[in-house]
Amino acid sequence: MKLSPRFKYEIAKEFGGENLKLCFACGICTASCPIREIDEKYNPRRIIRMVLLGMKQRVLNSDFIWLCSSCYACTERCPQGVRFTEVMNAIKNLAVKEGYIHPAFAQQLHILRQFGRLYEIDEFDNNKRIAFGLPKVEKTKGFTKKIIEIAGLNNIIPRREDDKNV
Amino acid sequence: MMRLIPFWGCMMPLKYPQMELAIRKTLPNLGIELVDVDGFTCCPDPIYFKARNKIKWLTVAARNLAVAEETGIDIITMCSGCISTLKEAQYLLAEDPDLMAQINRRLKRINREYKGKVKVKHAVVMMRDDLGIEAIEKSVKRPLEDIKVAIHYGCHLLKPSQIMRVDDADYPSILDDFVTAIGAIPLDHDEKLLCCGKGCMDDELPLEMTESIFASIEASGADCMGLICPTCFSSFDMGQIMIARQKGKTYNIPVIYIFQLLGLAQGLSAEDIGLHTHRVKADKVLEKIV
Numbered sequence: 001m002k003l004s005p006r007f008k009y010e011i012a013k014e015f016g017g018e019n020l021k022l023c024f025a026c027g028i029c030t031a032s033c034p035i036r037e038i039d040e041k042y043n044p045r046r047i048i049r050m051v052l053l054g055m056k057q058r059v060l061n062s063d064f065i066w067l068c069s070s071c072y073a074c075t076e077r078c079p080q081g082v083r084f085t086e087v088m089n090a091i092k093n094l095a096v097k098e099g100y101i102h103p104a105f106a107q108q109l110h111i112l113r114q115f116g117r118l119y120e121i122d123e124f125d126n127n128k129r130i131a132f133g134l135p136k137v138e139k140t141k142g143f144t145k146k147i148i149e150i151a152g153l154n155n156i157i158p159r160r161e162d163d164k165n166v
Numbered sequence: 167m168m169r170l171i172p173f174w175g176c177m178m179p180l181k182y183p184q185m186e187l188a189i190r191k192t193l194p195n196l197g198i199e200l201v202d203v204d205g206f207t208c209c210p211d212p213i214y215f216k217a218r219n220k221i222k223w224l225t226v227a228a229r230n231l232a233v234a235e236e237t238g239i240d241i242i243t244m245c246s247g248c249i250s251t252l253k254e255a256q257y258l259l260a261e262d263p264d265l266m267a268q269i270n271r272r273l274k275r276i277n278r279e280y281k282g283k284v285k286v287k288h289a290v291v292m293m294r295d296d297l298g299i300e301a302i303e304k305s306v307k308r309p310l311e312d313i314k315v316a317i318h319y320g321c322h323l324l325k326p327s328q329i330m331r332v333d334d335a336d337y338p339s340i341l342d343d344f345v346t347a348i349g350a351i352p353l354d355h356d357e358k359l360l361c362c363g364k365g366c367m368d369d370e371l372p373l374e375m376t377e378s379i380f381a382s383i384e385a386s387g388a389d390c391m392g393l394i395c396p397t398c399f400s401s402f403d404m405g406q407i408m409i410a411r412q413k414g415k416t417y418n419i420p421v422i423y424i425f426q427l428l429g430l431a432q433g434l435s436a437e438d439i440g441l442h443t444h445r446v447k448a449d450k451v452l453e454k455i456v
Contacts, residue, residue, distance in 0.1 A: 015220040034361050038374045067368055069375075070213045071361035072325035076335050085326070092217035102367055105218055112215075116207035118176040125180045132187045132440055137179050140207050147207070147229065150272040152222040 004056035010094060011051055017090030022080040023048045029074035029084045035067050042067040044074055044084050051091070060095040066102050113153050116140035168296070169199045171234050171241045173286075175248040176208050177396040184440025185396060188425040189244050189289065191439065195305045195432050196297055205233045209251040212322065213365040216251070221268075227255035228269045228280040235284035242289045244425070246395035249288040249330075250322035256286060257329045288323060290394065290424070291332055294340055302347040307433040309349025313454055315427065316353050316388035316419075317341045318379065318402070320395040321361050344424060345392055348431035355386035362401035373412065376405045380417045390420040390451045392427055399423065403445045420448035430455060 011017040029044035030036050036043055042064045050059050059065065065088065074084040096105070108118060115121050116139060126136045148154055178185045193200060208215070209227060216223040231252060234241045243249045259266045260282055270279055287295070293302060319338055327335040336359070342352040360382075363375030379402075383391055393399060402421040410416045421444065429439040430452075441448050 034363070034375055035366055035371060038371055039368075067366050067371065069321075069361050069363050069365035069372070071321040071365070072335075073321075073361070075326050083326070089217055089220060093219055096218050101218075104367060105214055108211075108214055109218070112208055112210070117180065118208050118211060119180045121180065125183075128443075129179070129183045132183050134179075134183055134186060134190070140205060142205050143207060144276075146276050150275050151226045151229070152219065 001055070001058065003054040005054045007054045007056040007059075008052050010056075011087065011090050014090035014093050016083065016086030016093075019080070019082045020048065020051060020087050020090075023052075023082050024080060025049065026079065028077045028079065029082070032073040032077050034071060034073065035069055039067070044088075047091070048082070048084070048087070051087075059091060060098055060100050065091055065095060109153060113148055116143040116147075167197055167199045169201050169239055170292070171203050171237065171239050172200045173206060173209070173230070173234070173241050173243045173245075173248055173252065175243065175245040175396075176211075177247070177400075178245055182396050182399060182423075184443050185244065185399075185423045185425065188423060188429045188439040191434055192305075192425050192428045192432055193289070196293065196301055198297075201237070201239055203234060203237060203239075206230050209245075209248040211247055212250040212254065213247075223251070224255055224258065224265075225269055225272050227251050228259065229273060229276070229278060231255065231284055231286070232273060232278040232280040235281060236278075240285040240287070242287055242292050244289050245397075246288075246320050246322040247397055249286070252286045254326075254329050256282070288332070288394075290323075290340060290344060294343070299343055299347050302344065302428070305428075306348050306431045308431055308455065310427065310431050310455060311349050313350040313390070313451060314353045314386075314388045315345050315350050315390055315392040315422075316355050316383040316386055317345060317358060318362070318391055318393040318395075318398055319359055320393065320398045323394055341392070341394060341424060345427065348428055350392075350427065350431075352392075353386050353388045355382045355388070357382035362395075362398040362405075364397045364401045372401065373405065373408060376401050377409050377413065377415070380406070380409065380419060383419055384417055388419070389454065390422050390448065392422055392424050394424050396423075406446050418446060420444065420446050420451050422448060422451070 012020050027045045033044055068088045072085050121137050324332055324335045333340045345352040357379045360379055363372030366372050406417050426439045
Protein backbone atom coordinates (compact mmCIF):
# COMPACT_ATOMS: atom_id res chain seq x y z
CA MET A 1 0.00 0.00 0.00
CA LYS A 2 1.24 3.46 -0.92
CA LEU A 3 1.58 5.73 2.11
CA SER A 4 1.34 9.52 2.14
CA PRO A 5 3.48 10.72 5.03
CA ARG A 6 2.15 14.26 4.73
CA PHE A 7 -1.46 13.17 5.15
CA LYS A 8 -1.50 14.15 8.83
CA TYR A 9 -0.35 17.67 7.96
CA GLU A 10 -3.03 17.98 5.32
CA ILE A 11 -5.68 17.05 7.89
CA ALA A 12 -4.15 19.31 10.54
CA LYS A 13 -4.36 22.20 8.07
CA GLU A 14 -8.07 21.64 7.49
CA PHE A 15 -10.46 23.65 9.62
CA GLY A 16 -11.08 21.59 12.79
CA GLY A 17 -8.23 19.15 12.21
CA GLU A 18 -5.65 21.27 14.03
CA ASN A 19 -5.34 19.16 17.19
CA LEU A 20 -5.03 15.77 15.50
CA LYS A 21 -1.38 15.28 16.44
CA LEU A 22 -2.07 15.75 20.16
CA CYS A 23 -3.60 12.25 20.28
CA PHE A 24 -1.74 9.89 22.62
CA ALA A 25 -3.94 6.93 21.70
CA CYS A 26 -5.68 6.43 25.04
CA GLY A 27 -8.81 5.24 23.24
CA ILE A 28 -11.44 7.07 25.29
CA CYS A 29 -12.92 8.28 21.99
CA THR A 30 -13.42 4.70 20.87
CA ALA A 31 -14.75 3.66 24.27
CA SER A 32 -17.26 6.55 24.21
CA CYS A 33 -18.40 6.11 20.62
CA PRO A 34 -21.97 4.82 20.21
CA ILE A 35 -21.32 3.86 16.58
CA ARG A 36 -18.28 1.81 17.53
CA GLU A 37 -20.40 0.02 20.10
CA ILE A 38 -22.48 -1.51 17.31
CA ASP A 39 -20.04 -1.69 14.42
CA GLU A 40 -16.31 -2.30 14.70
CA LYS A 41 -15.51 -0.83 11.33
CA TYR A 42 -15.89 2.63 12.82
CA ASN A 43 -13.09 3.08 15.33
CA PRO A 44 -11.97 6.63 16.18
CA ARG A 45 -8.61 5.67 17.68
CA ARG A 46 -7.81 3.52 14.66
CA ILE A 47 -8.83 6.29 12.26
CA ILE A 48 -6.41 8.69 13.98
CA ARG A 49 -3.63 6.07 13.72
CA MET A 50 -4.39 5.56 10.04
CA VAL A 51 -4.12 9.29 9.45
CA LEU A 52 -0.86 9.53 11.41
CA LEU A 53 0.55 6.60 9.45
CA GLY A 54 -0.32 8.30 6.17
CA MET A 55 -2.95 5.83 4.91
CA LYS A 56 -4.56 8.56 2.84
CA GLN A 57 -6.34 6.60 0.14
CA ARG A 58 -7.60 3.97 2.59
CA VAL A 59 -9.14 6.66 4.79
CA LEU A 60 -10.57 9.04 2.18
CA ASN A 61 -11.94 6.22 0.06
CA SER A 62 -13.55 4.38 2.98
CA ASP A 63 -17.21 4.02 3.86
CA PHE A 64 -16.49 4.43 7.54
CA ILE A 65 -15.73 8.16 7.40
CA TRP A 66 -19.43 8.81 6.77
CA LEU A 67 -20.56 6.86 9.82
CA CYS A 68 -19.77 9.44 12.51
CA SER A 69 -23.09 10.63 13.91
CA SER A 70 -21.56 13.83 15.25
CA CYS A 71 -22.70 13.19 18.82
CA TYR A 72 -19.53 14.73 20.33
CA ALA A 73 -19.14 12.03 23.02
CA CYS A 74 -15.46 11.66 22.01
CA THR A 75 -14.89 15.42 21.95
CA GLU A 76 -16.36 15.82 25.43
CA ARG A 77 -14.10 13.19 26.96
CA CYS A 78 -10.79 13.50 25.11
CA PRO A 79 -8.07 14.40 27.65
CA GLN A 80 -5.90 15.92 24.93
CA GLY A 81 -8.47 18.24 23.38
CA VAL A 82 -8.19 16.53 19.98
CA ARG A 83 -11.86 17.31 19.24
CA PHE A 84 -12.27 14.15 17.19
CA THR A 85 -15.72 15.10 15.86
CA GLU A 86 -14.07 18.09 14.19
CA VAL A 87 -11.14 15.94 13.03
CA MET A 88 -13.68 13.68 11.32
CA ASN A 89 -15.20 16.76 9.79
CA ALA A 90 -11.76 17.84 8.53
CA ILE A 91 -11.26 14.35 7.04
CA LYS A 92 -14.63 14.60 5.29
CA ASN A 93 -13.87 18.11 4.01
CA LEU A 94 -10.61 16.81 2.50
CA ALA A 95 -12.38 13.75 1.09
CA VAL A 96 -14.88 16.00 -0.67
CA LYS A 97 -12.04 18.16 -2.07
CA GLU A 98 -10.43 15.03 -3.46
CA GLY A 99 -13.65 13.94 -5.08
CA TYR A 100 -14.97 11.38 -2.61
CA ILE A 101 -18.47 12.68 -2.08
CA HIS A 102 -21.23 10.79 -0.36
CA PRO A 103 -24.20 10.76 -2.79
CA ALA A 104 -26.55 12.16 -0.13
CA PHE A 105 -24.46 15.36 -0.11
CA ALA A 106 -24.95 15.99 -3.78
CA GLN A 107 -28.70 15.63 -3.41
CA GLN A 108 -28.80 17.96 -0.41
CA LEU A 109 -26.82 20.63 -2.24
CA HIS A 110 -29.07 20.36 -5.26
CA ILE A 111 -32.14 21.16 -3.11
CA LEU A 112 -30.33 23.84 -1.12
CA ARG A 113 -29.30 25.70 -4.24
CA GLN A 114 -32.88 25.83 -5.46
CA PHE A 115 -34.76 26.60 -2.28
CA GLY A 116 -32.25 27.87 0.28
CA ARG A 117 -33.57 25.09 2.51
CA LEU A 118 -32.88 21.42 3.05
CA TYR A 119 -36.25 20.43 1.63
CA GLU A 120 -38.25 21.37 -1.38
CA ILE A 121 -40.85 23.97 -0.57
CA ASP A 122 -43.92 22.45 -2.16
CA GLU A 123 -47.70 22.37 -1.99
CA PHE A 124 -47.76 19.19 0.07
CA ASP A 125 -45.88 20.76 2.96
CA ASN A 126 -47.64 24.10 2.65
CA ASN A 127 -51.04 22.40 2.74
CA LYS A 128 -50.08 20.78 6.02
CA ARG A 129 -49.18 24.22 7.31
CA ILE A 130 -52.41 25.76 6.10
CA ALA A 131 -54.38 23.02 7.86
CA PHE A 132 -52.65 24.10 11.07
CA GLY A 133 -53.39 27.77 10.40
CA LEU A 134 -49.68 28.51 9.86
CA PRO A 135 -48.46 30.92 7.17
CA LYS A 136 -47.13 29.39 3.94
CA VAL A 137 -43.38 28.97 3.65
CA GLU A 138 -42.08 30.93 0.68
CA LYS A 139 -38.69 30.67 -0.94
CA THR A 140 -36.28 32.81 1.07
CA LYS A 141 -36.69 36.43 0.14
CA GLY A 142 -33.48 37.76 -1.32
CA PHE A 143 -31.99 34.31 -1.85
CA THR A 144 -30.08 35.20 -4.94
CA LYS A 145 -27.39 33.86 -7.22
CA LYS A 146 -25.00 36.12 -5.37
CA ILE A 147 -25.61 34.34 -2.06
CA ILE A 148 -25.03 31.03 -3.75
CA GLU A 149 -21.83 32.46 -5.16
CA ILE A 150 -20.39 33.90 -1.92
CA ALA A 151 -21.31 30.75 -0.04
CA GLY A 152 -19.55 28.73 -2.73
CA LEU A 153 -22.53 26.46 -3.26
CA ASN A 154 -21.78 26.14 -6.96
CA ASN A 155 -18.28 24.81 -7.04
CA ILE A 156 -18.37 22.03 -4.49
CA ILE A 157 -19.73 19.62 -7.00
CA PRO A 158 -20.53 20.24 -10.65
CA ARG A 159 -23.93 21.79 -11.27
CA ARG A 160 -26.50 19.34 -12.43
CA GLU A 161 -28.27 19.95 -15.70
CA ASP A 162 -31.70 20.04 -14.14
CA ASP A 163 -30.82 22.69 -11.55
CA LYS A 164 -33.35 25.43 -11.88
CA ASN A 165 -31.85 28.87 -11.77
CA VAL A 166 -32.70 30.78 -8.64
CA MET B 167 -43.34 41.44 26.53
CA MET B 168 -39.94 40.12 25.39
CA ARG B 169 -39.43 40.32 21.62
CA LEU B 170 -37.39 37.59 19.96
CA ILE B 171 -36.74 36.38 16.42
CA PRO B 172 -37.61 32.73 15.90
CA PHE B 173 -35.09 30.95 13.67
CA TRP B 174 -37.27 28.10 12.44
CA GLY B 175 -34.79 26.31 10.23
CA CYS B 176 -35.90 23.74 7.64
CA MET B 177 -37.23 20.65 9.36
CA MET B 178 -39.66 22.29 11.68
CA PRO B 179 -41.61 24.45 9.21
CA LEU B 180 -41.48 21.99 6.31
CA LYS B 181 -41.55 18.52 7.86
CA TYR B 182 -42.94 18.93 11.35
CA PRO B 183 -45.07 22.09 11.38
CA GLN B 184 -46.80 20.78 14.52
CA MET B 185 -43.62 21.76 16.39
CA GLU B 186 -43.78 25.30 15.04
CA LEU B 187 -47.45 25.37 15.94
CA ALA B 188 -46.70 24.37 19.54
CA ILE B 189 -44.08 27.11 19.85
CA ARG B 190 -46.34 29.77 18.38
CA LYS B 191 -49.14 28.82 20.75
CA THR B 192 -47.15 28.41 23.97
CA LEU B 193 -44.50 31.13 24.03
CA PRO B 194 -46.95 34.07 23.94
CA ASN B 195 -48.42 32.67 27.18
CA LEU B 196 -45.00 33.29 28.73
CA GLY B 197 -44.80 36.89 27.58
CA ILE B 198 -42.73 36.25 24.46
CA GLU B 199 -43.54 38.05 21.24
CA LEU B 200 -42.18 36.21 18.20
CA VAL B 201 -40.95 38.60 15.51
CA ASP B 202 -40.71 36.76 12.19
CA VAL B 203 -37.98 37.95 9.86
CA ASP B 204 -37.63 37.36 6.12
CA GLY B 205 -34.38 36.29 4.61
CA PHE B 206 -33.13 33.29 6.59
CA THR B 207 -31.89 30.23 4.73
CA CYS B 208 -30.99 26.78 6.06
CA CYS B 209 -28.74 27.39 9.10
CA PRO B 210 -26.93 25.32 7.35
CA ASP B 211 -27.09 21.89 8.88
CA PRO B 212 -24.23 21.03 11.23
CA ILE B 213 -23.55 17.50 10.02
CA TYR B 214 -23.81 17.03 6.27
CA PHE B 215 -23.22 20.58 5.05
CA LYS B 216 -20.40 21.16 7.50
CA ALA B 217 -18.82 17.89 6.41
CA ARG B 218 -18.62 19.18 2.87
CA ASN B 219 -16.78 22.42 3.51
CA LYS B 220 -16.58 24.18 6.83
CA ILE B 221 -15.74 27.66 5.49
CA LYS B 222 -18.76 27.60 3.20
CA TRP B 223 -20.89 26.35 6.06
CA LEU B 224 -19.62 29.24 8.18
CA THR B 225 -20.40 31.79 5.46
CA VAL B 226 -24.04 30.77 5.22
CA ALA B 227 -24.36 30.69 9.02
CA ALA B 228 -22.79 34.16 9.36
CA ARG B 229 -25.19 35.50 6.75
CA ASN B 230 -28.15 34.24 8.76
CA LEU B 231 -26.72 35.83 11.91
CA ALA B 232 -26.20 39.11 10.02
CA VAL B 233 -29.82 39.10 8.79
CA ALA B 234 -31.05 38.95 12.40
CA GLU B 235 -28.40 41.31 13.73
CA GLU B 236 -29.59 44.11 11.45
CA THR B 237 -32.94 44.13 13.25
CA GLY B 238 -31.36 44.57 16.68
CA ILE B 239 -33.48 41.74 18.08
CA ASP B 240 -32.00 38.52 19.48
CA ILE B 241 -32.60 35.03 18.09
CA ILE B 242 -34.12 31.94 19.61
CA THR B 243 -33.96 28.59 17.89
CA MET B 244 -36.17 25.61 18.53
CA CYS B 245 -34.06 23.05 16.67
CA SER B 246 -30.94 21.42 18.07
CA GLY B 247 -29.28 21.49 14.65
CA CYS B 248 -29.84 25.22 14.16
CA ILE B 249 -28.56 26.05 17.63
CA SER B 250 -25.50 23.89 17.03
CA THR B 251 -24.63 25.69 13.80
CA LEU B 252 -25.38 29.23 14.95
CA LYS B 253 -23.59 28.86 18.29
CA GLU B 254 -20.52 27.23 16.80
CA ALA B 255 -20.36 29.85 14.06
CA GLN B 256 -20.51 32.61 16.68
CA TYR B 257 -17.87 30.89 18.76
CA LEU B 258 -15.43 30.40 15.89
CA LEU B 259 -15.87 33.94 14.60
CA ALA B 260 -15.50 35.50 18.04
CA GLU B 261 -12.34 33.49 18.66
CA ASP B 262 -10.58 34.34 15.41
CA PRO B 263 -10.57 37.92 14.04
CA ASP B 264 -8.85 36.79 10.82
CA LEU B 265 -11.60 34.30 10.16
CA MET B 266 -14.19 36.97 10.92
CA ALA B 267 -12.53 39.27 8.38
CA GLN B 268 -12.38 36.48 5.79
CA ILE B 269 -16.09 35.68 6.20
CA ASN B 270 -17.07 39.35 6.22
CA ARG B 271 -15.20 39.89 2.94
CA ARG B 272 -17.58 37.33 1.43
CA LEU B 273 -20.64 38.89 3.09
CA LYS B 274 -19.65 42.36 1.89
CA ARG B 275 -20.37 41.24 -1.65
CA ILE B 276 -24.03 40.93 -0.72
CA ASN B 277 -23.90 44.11 1.40
CA ARG B 278 -24.04 42.36 4.72
CA GLU B 279 -21.78 42.31 7.73
CA TYR B 280 -21.72 40.18 10.83
CA LYS B 281 -20.53 42.17 13.83
CA GLY B 282 -20.92 39.54 16.54
CA LYS B 283 -23.55 41.43 18.51
CA VAL B 284 -26.70 39.35 18.09
CA LYS B 285 -27.43 36.87 20.88
CA VAL B 286 -28.54 33.35 20.01
CA LYS B 287 -30.20 30.99 22.45
CA HIS B 288 -32.19 27.83 22.28
CA ALA B 289 -35.75 28.52 23.43
CA VAL B 290 -35.41 26.24 26.47
CA VAL B 291 -32.20 27.98 27.52
CA MET B 292 -33.86 31.38 27.14
CA MET B 293 -36.77 30.15 29.24
CA ARG B 294 -34.51 28.86 32.00
CA ASP B 295 -32.10 31.81 32.05
CA ASP B 296 -34.20 34.82 31.08
CA LEU B 297 -37.74 33.92 32.15
CA GLY B 298 -37.01 31.49 34.95
CA ILE B 299 -38.58 28.12 35.65
CA GLU B 300 -41.24 29.83 37.79
CA ALA B 301 -42.58 31.61 34.71
CA ILE B 302 -43.13 28.23 33.05
CA GLU B 303 -44.89 26.97 36.20
CA LYS B 304 -47.11 30.06 36.25
CA SER B 305 -48.26 29.51 32.66
CA VAL B 306 -49.51 26.00 33.50
CA LYS B 307 -53.27 25.60 33.77
CA ARG B 308 -53.44 21.84 33.83
CA PRO B 309 -50.36 20.21 35.41
CA LEU B 310 -49.49 16.92 33.68
CA GLU B 311 -49.75 15.01 36.94
CA ASP B 312 -48.71 11.37 36.93
CA ILE B 313 -47.40 11.52 33.38
CA LYS B 314 -44.00 9.88 33.29
CA VAL B 315 -41.77 11.38 30.62
CA ALA B 316 -38.59 9.69 29.42
CA ILE B 317 -36.51 12.63 28.30
CA HIS B 318 -34.25 12.34 25.30
CA TYR B 319 -31.70 15.16 25.37
CA GLY B 320 -30.13 14.49 22.00
CA CYS B 321 -26.59 15.63 21.35
CA HIS B 322 -26.47 19.14 19.98
CA LEU B 323 -28.35 21.06 22.65
CA LEU B 324 -25.55 20.24 25.09
CA LYS B 325 -22.41 19.36 23.16
CA PRO B 326 -19.69 20.37 22.56
CA SER B 327 -20.10 21.85 26.04
CA GLN B 328 -17.15 24.20 25.52
CA ILE B 329 -19.23 25.99 22.88
CA MET B 330 -22.82 25.36 23.96
CA ARG B 331 -22.39 26.16 27.67
CA VAL B 332 -25.90 25.02 28.50
CA ASP B 333 -25.54 22.30 31.08
CA ASP B 334 -23.34 19.45 32.25
CA ALA B 335 -23.10 17.19 29.21
CA ASP B 336 -23.07 13.99 31.29
CA TYR B 337 -25.54 15.06 33.99
CA PRO B 338 -27.88 17.57 32.38
CA SER B 339 -30.99 18.82 34.18
CA ILE B 340 -32.42 21.57 31.98
CA LEU B 341 -35.13 19.42 30.37
CA ASP B 342 -35.84 17.50 33.59
CA ASP B 343 -36.51 20.85 35.28
CA PHE B 344 -38.73 21.89 32.37
CA VAL B 345 -40.80 18.69 32.61
CA THR B 346 -41.05 19.06 36.39
CA ALA B 347 -42.27 22.65 35.96
CA ILE B 348 -45.24 21.49 33.88
CA GLY B 349 -46.19 19.01 36.57
CA ALA B 350 -44.99 15.81 34.89
CA ILE B 351 -42.45 13.31 36.18
CA PRO B 352 -39.10 13.12 34.37
CA LEU B 353 -37.91 9.50 34.35
CA ASP B 354 -34.32 8.37 34.20
CA HIS B 355 -33.46 5.51 31.92
CA ASP B 356 -30.22 3.84 30.89
CA GLU B 357 -29.91 5.38 27.43
CA LYS B 358 -31.17 8.86 28.28
CA LEU B 359 -28.08 10.47 26.74
CA LEU B 360 -27.49 8.15 23.80
CA CYS B 361 -27.35 9.69 20.34
CA CYS B 362 -30.37 8.84 18.15
CA GLY B 363 -27.97 7.93 15.35
CA LYS B 364 -29.55 10.02 12.62
CA GLY B 365 -26.28 11.67 11.62
CA CYS B 366 -24.73 8.31 10.76
CA MET B 367 -24.90 7.63 7.04
CA ASP B 368 -25.81 3.99 7.13
CA ASP B 369 -29.03 2.08 6.62
CA GLU B 370 -28.83 -0.14 9.67
CA LEU B 371 -26.70 1.45 12.38
CA PRO B 372 -29.05 4.34 13.27
CA LEU B 373 -31.95 1.94 13.72
CA GLU B 374 -29.87 -0.16 16.11
CA MET B 375 -29.18 2.93 18.21
CA THR B 376 -32.78 4.03 18.14
CA GLU B 377 -33.92 0.61 19.21
CA SER B 378 -31.61 0.46 22.20
CA ILE B 379 -33.12 3.76 23.34
CA PHE B 380 -36.65 2.36 23.00
CA ALA B 381 -35.74 -0.80 24.89
CA SER B 382 -34.37 1.39 27.68
CA ILE B 383 -37.50 3.60 27.75
CA GLU B 384 -39.81 0.61 27.71
CA ALA B 385 -37.99 -0.85 30.72
CA SER B 386 -38.36 2.48 32.55
CA GLY B 387 -42.17 2.34 32.39
CA ALA B 388 -42.50 5.83 30.88
CA ASP B 389 -45.79 6.98 29.34
CA CYS B 390 -44.06 8.86 26.56
CA MET B 391 -40.79 10.20 25.29
CA GLY B 392 -40.17 13.94 25.58
CA LEU B 393 -37.64 15.45 23.22
CA ILE B 394 -36.26 18.68 21.92
CA CYS B 395 -34.86 17.98 18.46
CA PRO B 396 -36.76 17.49 15.15
CA THR B 397 -34.03 15.22 13.80
CA CYS B 398 -34.36 12.97 16.85
CA PHE B 399 -38.13 13.13 16.36
CA SER B 400 -37.84 11.63 12.88
CA SER B 401 -35.65 8.86 14.30
CA PHE B 402 -38.17 8.01 16.97
CA ASP B 403 -41.64 8.61 15.54
CA MET B 404 -41.15 7.20 12.05
CA GLY B 405 -38.32 5.13 13.53
CA GLN B 406 -40.79 3.09 15.56
CA ILE B 407 -42.67 2.17 12.39
CA MET B 408 -39.36 1.14 10.80
CA ILE B 409 -38.41 -0.98 13.79
CA ALA B 410 -41.81 -2.67 13.77
CA ARG B 411 -41.41 -3.44 10.05
CA GLN B 412 -37.81 -4.52 10.02
CA LYS B 413 -37.46 -6.15 13.40
CA GLY B 414 -41.02 -7.13 14.20
CA LYS B 415 -40.98 -5.37 17.56
CA THR B 416 -43.69 -2.83 18.40
CA TYR B 417 -42.87 -0.33 21.14
CA ASN B 418 -45.77 2.09 20.85
CA ILE B 419 -44.10 4.89 22.80
CA PRO B 420 -45.57 8.30 21.93
CA VAL B 421 -42.88 10.80 20.98
CA ILE B 422 -43.75 14.32 22.07
CA TYR B 423 -41.87 17.57 21.47
CA ILE B 424 -41.27 19.30 24.77
CA PHE B 425 -43.24 22.39 23.69
CA GLN B 426 -46.20 20.17 22.83
CA LEU B 427 -46.05 18.92 26.41
CA LEU B 428 -45.99 22.53 27.55
CA GLY B 429 -49.02 23.18 25.32
CA LEU B 430 -50.98 20.35 26.93
CA ALA B 431 -50.07 21.72 30.36
CA GLN B 432 -51.21 25.19 29.29
CA GLY B 433 -54.60 23.72 28.50
CA LEU B 434 -54.33 23.32 24.74
CA SER B 435 -55.92 20.30 23.07
CA ALA B 436 -54.01 17.58 21.20
CA GLU B 437 -55.27 19.02 17.90
CA ASP B 438 -54.21 22.55 18.90
CA ILE B 439 -50.60 21.36 18.92
CA GLY B 440 -50.82 18.85 16.07
CA LEU B 441 -50.29 15.79 18.24
CA HIS B 442 -52.75 13.84 16.09
CA THR B 443 -50.34 13.98 13.15
CA HIS B 444 -47.70 11.84 14.85
CA ARG B 445 -47.26 8.29 13.58
CA VAL B 446 -47.32 6.89 17.11
CA LYS B 447 -50.55 8.11 18.69
CA ALA B 448 -50.45 9.70 22.11
CA ASP B 449 -53.82 8.35 23.29
CA LYS B 450 -52.50 6.70 26.43
CA VAL B 451 -50.95 10.01 27.52
CA LEU B 452 -54.06 12.03 26.68
CA GLU B 453 -56.28 9.66 28.66
CA LYS B 454 -54.27 10.46 31.78
CA ILE B 455 -54.76 14.20 31.38
CA VAL B 456 -57.94 15.28 33.10
